[in-house]
Amino acid sequence: MSREAYQVPALDNNQTAFGNGGGAGSYGAAQPQVQSVRYICGECDAKFSLPHNATLRCTECGHRILYKERTKRIVQFEAR
Template identity: 50%
Template sequence: MSQPQSRYTQQNPNPLVDRSVKVPEVIQYICGDCGAQTAMQPSEFIRCKECGHRVMYKPRTTRSSIRGSLIIGPGCL
């Protein structure tokens, strides 16, 4: 007598895991010496491609801040 086939054999064992290939992200940096913008991957050494300087800065985000609307005036305290 053969065993009945399980209804779970064709389902993904972990459906929440994304199995697509991820492209390495590129991060923008600004050189501390010459000011040139350089795109680097996380696995690369931190060094400017223009002048070779090792101090690199990430540019600030342009997200709007909520804190500006939460300023409490002198009459509110």
């Protein structure tokens, strides 16, 4: 396929090539979403979420041993 024959796939009005909201050309204009990770405290079993750059400390008791919450999506590995 030659370079001239290639056409960029059409996107909806509320979709970009990366899947997040915003229109075409909004790469620098949109604010990045702050993704948070769900944790479970090892001391008081409180469930809470923290952003990636936050200090790993329980919001309830201040304990520093935290466990990541198990994912809800299906994870399947192929065994040989």
